Amino acid sequence: QVQLFESGGGLVQAGGSLRLSCAASGRSFSTYHIGWFRQAPGKEREFVAAINCSGSMTYYAGSVKGRFTISRDNAKNTVYLQMNRLTPEDSAVYYCAEVQTFTMPVTLAEKYDYWGQGTQVAVSS
Numbered sequence: 719q720v721q722l723f724e725s726g727g728g729l730v731q732a733g734g735s736l737r738l739s740c741a742a743s744g745r746s747f748s749t750y751h752i753g754w755f756r757q758a759p760g761k762e763r764e765f766v767a768a769i770n771c772s773g774s775m776t777y778y779a780g781s782v783k784g785r786f787t788i789s790r791d792n793a794k795n796t797v798y799l800q801m802n803r804l805t806p807e808d809s810a811v812y813y814c815a816e817v818q819t820f821t822m823p824v825t826l827a828e829k830y831d832y833w834g835q836g837t838q839v840a841v842s843s
Contacts, residue, residue, distance in 0.1 A: 720744040720816050720832040722752075727812060727837030730804055738799040738837060740814030747795040748772070751820040754788065754799045755827055756810035756839075765825035766812070769797060777824050782808075804841045811836040 726738040742750060753768035767788040768777045776788050787800040797814060815830035823829075 720750065722814050722816065722832055722834035724812060724814050724834040724837040727839045729840045729842065732805055732841055732843050734804055734841070735800070735802045736804065736839060738801065738812055738814075738839075740797040740799075740834060742795050742797075742816070748792045751817045751824075752788075752790070752797040753815050753817055753824060753830060754797075754812060755815060755830075756808075756812045757836075758810040761810075763813075763827050764810075765827070767799060768817070768820070768824040770820040775820060779825070801839070804839075806841045806843045809839060809841045811838050 721743045723741045726736060730736055749771050751770050754766040755763050756766050757763040765779050766782055767786055769788045769790055773790045785803045790797040813836045814834045816832045817830045
């Protein structure tokens with residue numbers, strides 16, 4: 719069983735930065751493909767970014783491309799989401815999740831099997 723734990727959320731001013739972490743336990747972390755999603759109140763869960771198990775492939779939502787960077791450190795069993803130039807529209811609960819295969823479309827939440835509990839990000843204007 720895969721267990722995922724997000725951390726790093728908080729309150730930040732517009733234009734600021736945050737780095738989220740997704741720590742994993744369970745079977746070999748280096749075999750996990752991981753995605754980040756977010757959900758704001760009253761909105762659908764939205765894909766943010768994904769990274770394959772080796773870190774050689776990444777994919778971003780258009781709304782965050784150029785501002786957010788997904789990366790991983792398999793030695794630390796952790797995936798990161800560096801978020802820069804944050805805007806109030808980025809405010810949401812951010813979730814990481816594991817997907818079995820890194821095939822398009824990785825944007826579909828239904829493809830992901832295991833989810834963390836989420837971490838809140840609030841961006842003030």
